[in-house]
Amino acid sequence: MDYANSKALIEPEELQAKLGNENLAIVEMDADDTEYQQTHIPGSIFWNVQEILDEDSVNLTDLAKIQRLLERSGLTPDTEIVVAHNSHRGTSGWVYWFFARLGHHKIRVLNGGKERWLLEKRPLTPDATIIGQGDYPVAQVSKAFSCSLSEVSDALLDDDTTLLDVRTKAEFDGSVYLNAPPKEGERAGHIPGAIHLHCDDVHKEDGSFLSRADILDLLKTIDIDGAKQVFPYCAIGARSAHMWFVLTQLLGWDRVRNFDGSWREWSSNPESPVK
DSSP states (O other): OOOSSTTSEEOHHHHHHHTTOTTEEEEEEESSSHHHHHOBOTTEEEEEHHHHOSHHHHHTOOHHHHHHHHHHTTOOTTOEEEEEESSOTHHHHHHHHHHHHTTOOOEEEETTHHHHHHHTTOOOBOSOOOOOOOOOOOOOOOOTTBOOHHHHHHHTTOTTEEEEEOSOHHHHHTSOBTTBSOOTTOOOSOOTTOEEOOGGGGBOTTSOBOOHHHHHHHHHTTTOOSSSEEEEEOSSSHHHHHHHHIIIIISOOSSBOBOTTHHHHHHHSTTSOOO
16 A cells, blocks of 8 residues: 555454464454453453543543553553554544554554454454553653644644644534534534544545555545645544544654644633634
8 A cells, every 4th residue: 555654554464363472462442342342353452432532641641540551451662552443443543643652663553443354254252351460651751743722723824734624524514512512611613724524534444544545635635735734633632643643654744743632622712713
């Protein structure tokens, strides 16, 4: 597929050949563990999207909490990590971004996630994965892959920056706030001047990524070519981190930073304009 970072993805057949490796950790992501408890990729562990994507974790501000998550998952700085989404495709790139900020480079995204693994009828097991206690000190995280509320505000007047809204069209139009119609006091809509592209559009039907050429063609339809700085955002910073992964790792763009505060932070600030 000629991606910029050839090591960012791992194909299902390659992962299958690695099953059982002692230093390999496969992280399955979903909103609940019902399906995981029934059958999962052999040796995989489960991360609950809703539990992990709270404000502290998504913004990586609570270092002790992050360390507890990593260590109870049996991870160390030397662990080879493979991330496999299930029903939420945007979580895989977010986890890659999560570990990139920690300086963890031994991480890859399963191309197509568990949905492609299932389609290809690859090995599954109901057996529980035994996890030992990890040792993963977390002293700091890099802010190089993020942008702040004030930087996004400044971007409204900056012709060299593109704001990219990767939520659903309903969220962008304002008929939905996060997961439901807006309640009293909730401001729905989008950041003025933002361009819309749903994050799922970079995937094929089987969950795998479009080719690099097809992603570039898709971005041309919304007039984004990488010449300008790009700030992706979504509802809480996860889907936008997934787009950061696509733009930086698959395309090789170097002027992309995730607005991890995203719509939750922007809409709750009364001084931030909403369209």
